[in-house]
Amino acid sequence: MASIQDLKLYQTHPHPCSYLDEQQATTVFIDPEASVDKTLYTQLSRNGFRRSGEHLYRPRCEHCQQCILTRVAVNAFTPNRSQRRIERRNQDLRVEIGDSPDFELDYPLYERYIRERHVDGDMYPPSRDQFQSFLSAEWGVTRFARLYDEDQLLAVAVYDELDDALSAVYTYFEPTADNRSLGTFAILWQIRRAQQLGLGYVYLGYWIRNCRKMNYKIKFRPLQLLIEQRWLTLK
Template sequence: MTLPNDPPLQRIQFYVTTPYPCGYLDGRQAQSLIAAPHHLIDNRVYSDLIQFGFRRSGKFAYRPHCENCSACVPVRLPVSEFKPSRSQRRAWKHHANLTVQVLDLHYSEEHFKLYRAYQHARHTGGGMDADGVEQYRNFLAQSNVETVLVEFRENEVLKMVSVVDCVRDGLSAVYTFYDCSNPHASYGTYSILWLAEWCRRIQRPYLFLGYWIAESRKMAYKQDFQPLEALLDGEWHPLMKNSSKDV
Protein backbone atom coordinates (compact mmCIF):
# COMPACT_ATOMS: atom_id res chain seq x y z
CA MET A 1 0.00 0.00 0.00
CA THR A 2 1.56 3.28 -1.16
CA LEU A 3 0.32 6.33 0.72
CA PRO A 4 0.53 9.95 -0.46
CA ASN A 5 3.59 11.89 0.65
CA ASP A 6 1.56 13.83 3.20
CA PRO A 7 3.32 14.43 6.57
CA PRO A 8 0.25 13.74 8.78
CA LEU A 9 -0.47 10.52 6.90
CA GLN A 10 3.15 9.41 6.98
CA ARG A 11 3.01 9.42 10.79
CA ILE A 12 0.39 6.64 10.74
CA GLN A 13 1.48 3.04 11.30
CA PHE A 14 -0.41 -0.12 10.38
CA TYR A 15 -0.72 -3.49 12.05
CA VAL A 16 -2.61 -6.68 11.27
CA THR A 17 -4.99 -8.23 13.79
CA THR A 18 -4.98 -11.88 14.73
CA PRO A 19 -7.59 -13.97 12.86
CA TYR A 20 -11.19 -13.84 14.07
CA PRO A 21 -14.47 -15.38 12.77
CA CYS A 22 -15.77 -13.54 9.72
CA GLY A 23 -19.05 -11.75 10.39
CA TYR A 24 -20.24 -12.05 6.78
CA LEU A 25 -19.16 -15.40 5.34
CA ASP A 26 -19.73 -18.50 7.44
CA GLY A 27 -16.78 -20.72 8.18
CA ARG A 28 -14.14 -18.17 7.23
CA GLN A 29 -11.52 -16.40 9.29
CA ALA A 30 -10.98 -12.65 8.89
CA GLN A 31 -8.16 -10.24 9.64
CA SER A 32 -8.06 -6.45 9.59
CA LEU A 33 -5.40 -3.87 8.91
CA ILE A 34 -5.60 -1.22 11.64
CA ALA A 35 -4.31 2.35 11.30
CA ALA A 36 -2.65 3.62 14.48
CA PRO A 37 -2.38 5.53 16.71
CA HIS A 38 -6.06 6.36 16.46
CA HIS A 39 -5.72 9.80 18.07
CA LEU A 40 -3.76 10.99 15.01
CA ILE A 41 -6.50 9.97 12.59
CA ASP A 42 -8.38 13.22 12.19
CA ASN A 43 -10.65 14.23 9.32
CA ARG A 44 -7.74 15.11 7.02
CA VAL A 45 -5.98 11.79 7.52
CA TYR A 46 -9.18 9.75 7.35
CA SER A 47 -10.19 11.50 4.11
CA ASP A 48 -6.98 10.06 2.62
CA LEU A 49 -7.36 6.62 4.19
CA ILE A 50 -10.89 6.14 2.85
CA GLN A 51 -9.45 6.41 -0.66
CA PHE A 52 -7.49 3.24 0.14
CA GLY A 53 -10.52 1.30 1.30
CA PHE A 54 -10.43 2.08 5.01
CA ARG A 55 -13.55 2.35 7.13
CA ARG A 56 -14.18 3.59 10.66
CA SER A 57 -15.51 1.79 13.72
CA GLY A 58 -15.56 4.03 16.76
CA LYS A 59 -12.13 5.65 16.99
CA PHE A 60 -10.46 2.99 14.85
CA ALA A 61 -9.82 3.06 11.10
CA TYR A 62 -9.46 -0.36 9.48
CA ARG A 63 -9.75 -2.31 6.28
CA PRO A 64 -9.99 -6.08 5.60
CA HIS A 65 -6.64 -7.80 5.28
CA CYS A 66 -7.48 -11.50 5.01
CA GLU A 67 -4.72 -13.87 3.93
CA ASN A 68 -6.80 -16.12 1.69
CA CYS A 69 -9.85 -14.00 0.89
CA SER A 70 -10.55 -10.77 -0.98
CA ALA A 71 -14.35 -10.87 -0.87
CA CYS A 72 -14.73 -7.43 0.78
CA VAL A 73 -14.61 -4.78 -1.93
CA PRO A 74 -14.76 -1.04 -1.04
CA VAL A 75 -17.45 0.73 -3.06
CA ARG A 76 -18.63 4.28 -3.62
CA LEU A 77 -21.50 5.89 -5.50
CA PRO A 78 -20.72 8.87 -7.82
CA VAL A 79 -23.85 10.82 -6.97
CA SER A 80 -23.92 13.07 -10.05
CA GLU A 81 -24.27 9.98 -12.24
CA PHE A 82 -26.62 8.01 -10.00
CA LYS A 83 -29.98 7.10 -11.53
CA PRO A 84 -32.45 5.47 -9.09
CA SER A 85 -34.16 2.33 -10.30
CA ARG A 86 -37.93 1.99 -10.43
CA SER A 87 -38.05 0.20 -7.06
CA GLN A 88 -35.77 2.82 -5.52
CA ARG A 89 -38.03 5.60 -6.79
CA ARG A 90 -40.97 3.78 -5.19
CA ALA A 91 -39.08 3.63 -1.88
CA TRP A 92 -38.36 7.37 -2.10
CA LYS A 93 -42.02 8.14 -2.68
CA HIS A 94 -43.23 5.67 -0.05
CA HIS A 95 -41.19 7.34 2.70
CA ALA A 96 -41.65 10.94 1.59
CA ASN A 97 -43.45 11.66 4.87
CA LEU A 98 -40.32 11.08 6.95
CA THR A 99 -38.86 14.15 8.61
CA VAL A 100 -35.07 14.35 8.79
CA GLN A 101 -32.77 16.05 11.25
CA VAL A 102 -28.95 16.13 11.21
CA LEU A 103 -27.45 16.12 14.71
CA ASP A 104 -24.02 16.21 16.28
CA LEU A 105 -22.70 12.81 17.34
CA HIS A 106 -23.93 11.88 20.82
CA TYR A 107 -25.32 8.99 22.83
CA SER A 108 -29.10 8.72 22.99
CA GLU A 109 -31.09 6.14 24.93
CA GLU A 110 -33.79 6.37 22.25
CA HIS A 111 -31.25 5.55 19.55
CA PHE A 112 -29.81 2.68 21.59
CA LYS A 113 -33.24 1.08 22.04
CA LEU A 114 -33.88 1.24 18.30
CA TYR A 115 -30.40 -0.21 17.65
CA ARG A 116 -31.04 -3.16 19.99
CA ALA A 117 -34.42 -3.86 18.40
CA TYR A 118 -32.82 -3.74 14.94
CA GLN A 119 -30.05 -6.14 15.94
CA HIS A 120 -32.54 -8.61 17.41
CA ALA A 121 -34.69 -8.46 14.27
CA ARG A 122 -31.95 -8.59 11.63
CA HIS A 123 -28.80 -10.04 13.19
CA THR A 124 -29.84 -12.49 15.89
CA GLY A 125 -26.93 -14.68 16.94
CA GLY A 126 -24.36 -12.47 15.25
CA GLY A 127 -23.02 -11.10 18.53
CA MET A 128 -24.12 -7.51 18.04
CA ASP A 129 -27.63 -8.36 19.25
CA ALA A 130 -26.07 -8.74 22.70
CA ASP A 131 -24.37 -5.33 22.66
CA GLY A 132 -24.78 -3.26 25.79
CA VAL A 133 -24.50 0.49 26.14
CA GLU A 134 -20.70 0.44 26.33
CA GLN A 135 -20.32 -1.58 23.12
CA TYR A 136 -22.80 0.70 21.36
CA ARG A 137 -20.96 3.82 22.53
CA ASN A 138 -17.61 2.42 21.37
CA PHE A 139 -19.01 1.41 18.00
CA LEU A 140 -21.26 4.32 17.03
CA ALA A 141 -21.24 7.14 19.59
CA GLN A 142 -17.58 8.16 19.45
CA SER A 143 -15.34 9.32 16.63
CA ASN A 144 -12.11 11.21 15.92
CA VAL A 145 -13.44 12.56 12.62
CA GLU A 146 -16.36 14.76 11.55
CA THR A 147 -19.36 12.55 12.23
CA VAL A 148 -23.07 13.31 12.41
CA LEU A 149 -26.27 11.45 13.19
CA VAL A 150 -29.17 11.61 10.75
CA GLU A 151 -32.54 10.98 12.40
CA PHE A 152 -35.56 9.92 10.38
CA ARG A 153 -38.95 10.25 12.07
CA GLU A 154 -42.56 9.60 11.13
CA ASN A 155 -45.15 11.57 13.11
CA GLU A 156 -42.34 12.32 15.59
CA VAL A 157 -41.66 8.60 16.13
CA LEU A 158 -38.04 7.57 15.54
CA LYS A 159 -37.85 5.18 12.58
CA MET A 160 -34.21 5.21 11.51
CA VAL A 161 -30.76 6.55 12.42
CA SER A 162 -27.78 6.83 10.08
CA VAL A 163 -24.27 7.45 11.39
CA VAL A 164 -22.40 9.40 8.72
CA ASP A 165 -18.79 10.59 8.35
CA CYS A 166 -18.19 13.80 6.41
CA VAL A 167 -14.95 13.42 4.44
CA ARG A 168 -13.20 15.67 1.97
CA ASP A 169 -14.83 14.37 -1.21
CA GLY A 170 -18.06 12.91 0.06
CA LEU A 171 -20.09 11.31 2.79
CA SER A 172 -19.41 7.90 4.26
CA ALA A 173 -22.35 5.82 5.49
CA VAL A 174 -20.91 4.22 8.64
CA TYR A 175 -23.98 2.37 9.92
CA THR A 176 -27.76 2.58 9.64
CA PHE A 177 -30.34 0.95 11.89
CA TYR A 178 -34.10 1.21 11.67
CA ASP A 179 -37.53 0.01 12.77
CA CYS A 180 -38.07 -3.50 11.37
CA SER A 181 -41.69 -3.90 12.43
CA ASN A 182 -43.14 -2.91 9.04
CA PRO A 183 -42.37 -5.57 6.38
CA HIS A 184 -43.39 -3.15 3.62
CA ALA A 185 -40.91 -0.43 4.63
CA SER A 186 -37.72 0.26 2.65
CA TYR A 187 -35.86 2.32 5.21
CA GLY A 188 -32.38 1.12 4.25
CA THR A 189 -32.90 2.02 0.61
CA TYR A 190 -34.40 5.38 1.55
CA SER A 191 -31.41 6.26 3.73
CA ILE A 192 -28.99 5.72 0.83
CA LEU A 193 -31.18 7.77 -1.51
CA TRP A 194 -31.38 10.57 1.06
CA LEU A 195 -27.63 10.59 1.64
CA ALA A 196 -26.95 10.63 -2.11
CA GLU A 197 -29.22 13.66 -2.44
CA TRP A 198 -27.47 15.32 0.50
CA CYS A 199 -24.11 14.74 -1.23
CA ARG A 200 -25.43 16.53 -4.31
CA ARG A 201 -26.75 19.44 -2.26
CA ILE A 202 -23.41 20.03 -0.55
CA GLN A 203 -21.51 19.37 -3.79
CA ARG A 204 -19.49 16.38 -2.64
CA PRO A 205 -19.02 13.84 -5.43
CA TYR A 206 -19.15 10.48 -3.63
CA LEU A 207 -21.22 8.50 -1.19
CA PHE A 208 -18.99 5.81 0.31
CA LEU A 209 -20.99 2.67 1.07
CA GLY A 210 -18.43 0.48 2.80
CA TYR A 211 -17.79 -3.03 1.51
CA TRP A 212 -19.64 -4.93 -1.18
CA ILE A 213 -19.52 -8.71 -0.70
CA ALA A 214 -21.04 -10.63 -3.60
CA GLU A 215 -21.47 -13.81 -1.53
CA SER A 216 -23.16 -12.08 1.39
CA ARG A 217 -26.88 -11.36 1.18
CA LYS A 218 -26.43 -8.62 3.81
CA MET A 219 -23.88 -6.76 1.69
CA ALA A 220 -24.63 -7.65 -1.95
CA TYR A 221 -27.57 -5.19 -2.15
CA LYS A 222 -25.15 -2.29 -2.64
CA GLN A 223 -24.74 -3.36 -6.25
CA ASP A 224 -28.32 -2.23 -6.85
CA PHE A 225 -27.16 1.41 -6.71
CA GLN A 226 -25.68 2.26 -10.09
CA PRO A 227 -23.28 3.31 -11.37
CA LEU A 228 -21.23 1.89 -8.48
CA GLU A 229 -17.44 2.15 -8.32
CA ALA A 230 -15.20 -0.44 -6.67
CA LEU A 231 -11.64 -0.14 -5.38
CA LEU A 232 -9.72 -2.90 -7.19
CA ASP A 233 -5.93 -3.20 -7.23
CA GLY A 234 -5.61 0.28 -5.78
CA GLU A 235 -7.82 2.06 -8.35
CA TRP A 236 -11.53 2.86 -8.57
CA HIS A 237 -13.35 1.06 -11.39
CA PRO A 238 -17.02 0.78 -12.45
CA LEU A 239 -18.78 -2.19 -10.88
CA MET A 240 -21.79 -3.08 -12.97
CA LYS A 241 -24.77 -4.89 -11.50
CA ASN A 242 -24.44 -8.69 -11.57
CA SER A 243 -20.75 -8.46 -12.44
CA SER A 244 -18.01 -10.23 -10.53
CA LYS A 245 -15.38 -8.24 -8.68
CA ASP A 246 -12.82 -9.16 -11.31
CA VAL A 247 -13.56 -6.18 -13.55
Protein backbone atom coordinates in the same frame (compact mmCIF):
# COMPACT_ATOMS: atom_id res chain seq x y z
CA MET B 1 -1.14 15.66 12.26
CA ALA B 2 0.20 12.34 10.97
CA SER B 3 0.50 11.80 7.21
CA ILE B 4 -0.77 8.63 5.61
CA GLN B 5 2.82 7.55 4.80
CA ASP B 6 3.93 7.84 8.43
CA LEU B 7 1.12 5.86 10.05
CA LYS B 8 1.92 2.71 11.96
CA LEU B 9 -0.16 -0.36 11.09
CA TYR B 10 -1.04 -3.28 13.35
CA GLN B 11 -2.32 -6.63 12.14
CA THR B 12 -4.59 -9.01 14.00
CA HIS B 13 -4.09 -12.74 14.26
CA PRO B 14 -6.33 -14.78 11.94
CA HIS B 15 -9.88 -15.06 13.27
CA PRO B 16 -13.18 -16.48 11.95
CA CYS B 17 -14.61 -14.36 9.15
CA SER B 18 -17.88 -12.61 10.00
CA TYR B 19 -19.22 -12.98 6.46
CA LEU B 20 -17.92 -16.18 4.86
CA ASP B 21 -18.31 -19.53 6.58
CA GLU B 22 -15.17 -21.54 7.25
CA GLN B 23 -12.92 -18.63 6.25
CA GLN B 24 -10.22 -17.02 8.37
CA ALA B 25 -9.85 -13.23 8.30
CA THR B 26 -6.99 -10.87 9.13
CA THR B 27 -7.47 -7.16 9.73
CA VAL B 28 -5.03 -4.24 9.61
CA PHE B 29 -5.63 -1.32 11.99
CA ILE B 30 -4.23 2.20 12.03
CA ASP B 31 -2.26 2.98 15.19
CA PRO B 32 -4.99 3.98 17.71
CA GLU B 33 -2.63 6.65 19.10
CA ALA B 34 -2.39 8.40 15.72
CA SER B 35 -3.89 11.88 15.49
CA VAL B 36 -6.76 11.73 12.99
CA ASP B 37 -8.56 14.64 11.36
CA LYS B 38 -11.06 14.93 8.52
CA THR B 39 -8.42 15.17 5.79
CA LEU B 40 -6.46 12.11 6.95
CA TYR B 41 -9.70 10.16 7.34
CA THR B 42 -10.64 11.15 3.78
CA GLN B 43 -7.29 9.91 2.44
CA LEU B 44 -7.60 6.63 4.31
CA SER B 45 -11.12 6.11 2.96
CA ARG B 46 -9.87 6.58 -0.61
CA ASN B 47 -7.32 3.85 0.12
CA GLY B 48 -9.77 1.26 1.40
CA PHE B 49 -10.08 1.92 5.13
CA ARG B 50 -13.32 1.98 7.14
CA ARG B 51 -14.23 3.13 10.63
CA SER B 52 -15.62 1.21 13.60
CA GLY B 53 -15.80 3.59 16.52
CA GLU B 54 -12.41 5.34 16.51
CA HIS B 55 -10.64 2.36 14.91
CA LEU B 56 -9.70 2.67 11.25
CA TYR B 57 -9.19 -0.70 9.57
CA ARG B 58 -9.16 -2.69 6.36
CA PRO B 59 -9.11 -6.44 5.64
CA ARG B 60 -5.82 -8.07 4.70
CA CYS B 61 -6.47 -11.77 4.29
CA GLU B 62 -3.73 -13.99 2.92
CA HIS B 63 -5.91 -16.32 0.84
CA CYS B 64 -8.97 -14.16 0.14
CA GLN B 65 -9.49 -10.82 -1.60
CA GLN B 66 -13.29 -10.77 -1.60
CA CYS B 67 -13.83 -7.68 0.60
CA ILE B 68 -14.09 -4.82 -1.91
CA LEU B 69 -14.72 -1.25 -0.80
CA THR B 70 -17.60 0.44 -2.61
CA ARG B 71 -18.81 3.97 -3.16
CA VAL B 72 -21.61 5.58 -5.16
CA ALA B 73 -20.70 8.35 -7.62
CA VAL B 74 -23.57 10.60 -6.58
CA ASN B 75 -23.56 13.04 -9.51
CA ALA B 76 -24.01 10.17 -11.96
CA PHE B 77 -26.53 8.28 -9.79
CA THR B 78 -29.98 7.57 -11.19
CA PRO B 79 -32.43 5.65 -9.00
CA ASN B 80 -33.99 2.56 -10.54
CA ARG B 81 -37.74 1.98 -10.57
CA SER B 82 -37.79 0.25 -7.19
CA GLN B 83 -35.69 2.99 -5.59
CA ARG B 84 -37.98 5.70 -6.97
CA ARG B 85 -40.95 3.93 -5.41
CA ILE B 86 -39.15 3.80 -2.06
CA GLU B 87 -38.38 7.53 -2.23
CA ARG B 88 -42.03 8.31 -2.95
CA ARG B 89 -43.19 5.99 -0.16
CA ASN B 90 -41.05 7.84 2.37
CA GLN B 91 -41.48 11.43 1.22
CA ASP B 92 -43.66 12.07 4.28
CA LEU B 93 -40.74 11.48 6.67
CA ARG B 94 -39.11 14.37 8.47
CA VAL B 95 -35.31 14.34 8.89
CA GLU B 96 -33.38 16.00 11.70
CA ILE B 97 -29.57 15.96 11.69
CA GLY B 98 -27.52 15.96 14.89
CA ASP B 99 -23.79 15.70 15.54
CA SER B 100 -23.94 13.39 18.56
CA PRO B 101 -25.96 10.40 19.76
CA ASP B 102 -28.96 10.96 22.02
CA PHE B 103 -28.92 7.85 24.20
CA GLU B 104 -32.41 8.24 25.60
CA LEU B 105 -33.85 8.73 22.12
CA ASP B 106 -31.59 6.60 19.92
CA TYR B 107 -30.63 3.60 22.00
CA PRO B 108 -34.09 2.00 22.48
CA LEU B 109 -34.54 1.86 18.70
CA TYR B 110 -31.01 0.50 18.21
CA GLU B 111 -31.53 -2.17 20.87
CA ARG B 112 -34.86 -3.27 19.38
CA TYR B 113 -33.36 -3.39 15.88
CA ILE B 114 -30.37 -5.53 16.91
CA ARG B 115 -32.50 -7.90 18.99
CA GLU B 116 -35.04 -8.46 16.22
CA ARG B 117 -32.85 -8.32 13.10
CA HIS B 118 -29.31 -9.36 14.07
CA VAL B 119 -29.38 -12.03 16.76
CA ASP B 120 -26.76 -13.95 14.74
CA GLY B 121 -24.42 -10.98 14.31
CA ASP B 122 -21.34 -9.60 16.04
CA MET B 123 -23.35 -6.84 17.74
CA TYR B 124 -25.71 -9.16 19.61
CA PRO B 125 -26.54 -8.72 22.41
CA PRO B 126 -26.67 -4.93 22.24
CA SER B 127 -25.48 -2.70 25.08
CA ARG B 128 -25.08 1.02 25.68
CA ASP B 129 -21.29 0.73 25.80
CA GLN B 130 -21.25 -1.12 22.50
CA PHE B 131 -23.59 1.47 20.94
CA GLN B 132 -21.25 4.28 21.99
CA SER B 133 -17.99 2.58 21.01
CA PHE B 134 -19.28 1.35 17.63
CA LEU B 135 -20.97 4.48 16.27
CA SER B 136 -19.14 7.48 17.72
CA ALA B 137 -15.79 9.08 16.94
CA GLU B 138 -14.24 12.23 18.37
CA TRP B 139 -13.11 13.70 15.05
CA GLY B 140 -16.02 16.10 14.54
CA VAL B 141 -17.24 14.40 11.35
CA THR B 142 -20.05 12.11 12.50
CA ARG B 143 -23.72 12.96 11.92
CA PHE B 144 -26.92 11.29 13.09
CA ALA B 145 -29.81 11.69 10.63
CA ARG B 146 -33.05 10.89 12.49
CA LEU B 147 -36.06 10.00 10.36
CA TYR B 148 -39.48 10.70 11.88
CA ASP B 149 -43.03 9.77 10.99
CA GLU B 150 -44.68 12.70 12.76
CA ASP B 151 -43.28 12.28 16.30
CA GLN B 152 -42.20 8.62 15.98
CA LEU B 153 -38.52 7.96 15.41
CA LEU B 154 -38.38 5.36 12.63
CA ALA B 155 -34.70 5.25 11.69
CA VAL B 156 -31.26 6.69 12.40
CA ALA B 157 -28.65 6.86 9.63
CA VAL B 158 -25.17 7.39 11.07
CA TYR B 159 -22.66 8.80 8.59
CA ASP B 160 -19.38 10.72 8.47
CA GLU B 161 -18.77 13.89 6.46
CA LEU B 162 -15.42 13.68 4.63
CA ASP B 163 -13.73 16.25 2.40
CA ASP B 164 -15.25 14.83 -0.77
CA ALA B 165 -17.79 12.24 0.37
CA LEU B 166 -20.18 10.94 2.96
CA SER B 167 -19.27 7.62 4.54
CA ALA B 168 -22.24 5.51 5.62
CA VAL B 169 -21.38 4.05 9.03
CA TYR B 170 -24.58 2.27 10.08
CA THR B 171 -28.35 2.53 9.81
CA TYR B 172 -30.83 1.07 12.26
CA PHE B 173 -34.59 1.35 12.02
CA GLU B 174 -37.98 0.28 13.29
CA PRO B 175 -38.05 -3.47 12.53
CA THR B 176 -41.85 -3.54 12.10
CA ALA B 177 -41.84 -0.93 9.30
CA ASP B 178 -40.96 -3.37 6.51
CA ASN B 179 -43.22 -1.66 4.00
CA ARG B 180 -41.04 1.44 3.99
CA SER B 181 -37.69 -0.27 3.07
CA LEU B 182 -35.94 2.08 5.46
CA GLY B 183 -32.46 0.64 4.93
CA THR B 184 -32.60 1.42 1.22
CA PHE B 185 -34.22 4.79 1.82
CA ALA B 186 -31.45 5.77 4.26
CA ILE B 187 -28.85 5.23 1.52
CA LEU B 188 -30.93 7.17 -1.00
CA TRP B 189 -31.23 10.01 1.50
CA GLN B 190 -27.46 10.06 2.03
CA ILE B 191 -26.91 10.20 -1.73
CA ARG B 192 -29.26 13.19 -1.94
CA ARG B 193 -27.53 14.77 1.04
CA ALA B 194 -24.11 14.38 -0.60
CA GLN B 195 -25.48 16.04 -3.74
CA GLN B 196 -26.79 18.96 -1.66
CA LEU B 197 -23.38 19.40 0.00
CA GLY B 198 -21.53 19.29 -3.33
CA LEU B 199 -19.72 16.04 -2.46
CA GLY B 200 -18.80 13.40 -5.01
CA TYR B 201 -19.40 10.06 -3.31
CA VAL B 202 -21.16 8.02 -0.66
CA TYR B 203 -19.06 5.18 0.72
CA LEU B 204 -21.14 2.05 1.40
CA GLY B 205 -18.48 -0.14 2.98
CA TYR B 206 -17.22 -3.50 1.82
CA TRP B 207 -19.01 -5.72 -0.67
CA ILE B 208 -18.48 -9.49 -0.90
CA ARG B 209 -19.86 -11.18 -4.00
CA ASN B 210 -20.73 -14.41 -2.19
CA CYS B 211 -22.37 -12.74 0.82
CA ARG B 212 -26.14 -12.40 0.35
CA LYS B 213 -26.42 -9.75 3.08
CA MET B 214 -24.29 -7.37 1.00
CA ASN B 215 -26.12 -7.72 -2.31
CA TYR B 216 -28.12 -4.53 -1.74
CA LYS B 217 -25.00 -2.42 -2.37
CA ILE B 218 -24.66 -3.31 -6.04
CA LYS B 219 -28.17 -1.95 -6.70
CA PHE B 220 -26.87 1.62 -6.42
CA ARG B 221 -25.36 2.44 -9.81
CA PRO B 222 -22.93 3.61 -10.96
CA LEU B 223 -21.04 1.91 -8.15
CA GLN B 224 -17.27 2.25 -7.86
CA LEU B 225 -15.20 -0.70 -6.60
CA LEU B 226 -11.68 -0.41 -5.17
CA ILE B 227 -9.77 -3.26 -6.82
CA GLU B 228 -5.98 -3.47 -6.51
CA GLN B 229 -5.98 0.17 -5.32
CA ARG B 230 -7.81 1.39 -8.42
CA TRP B 231 -11.38 2.67 -8.45
CA LEU B 232 -13.33 0.87 -11.19
CA THR B 233 -16.91 1.72 -12.14
CA LEU B 234 -19.70 -0.84 -12.21
CA LYS B 235 -22.43 0.64 -14.43
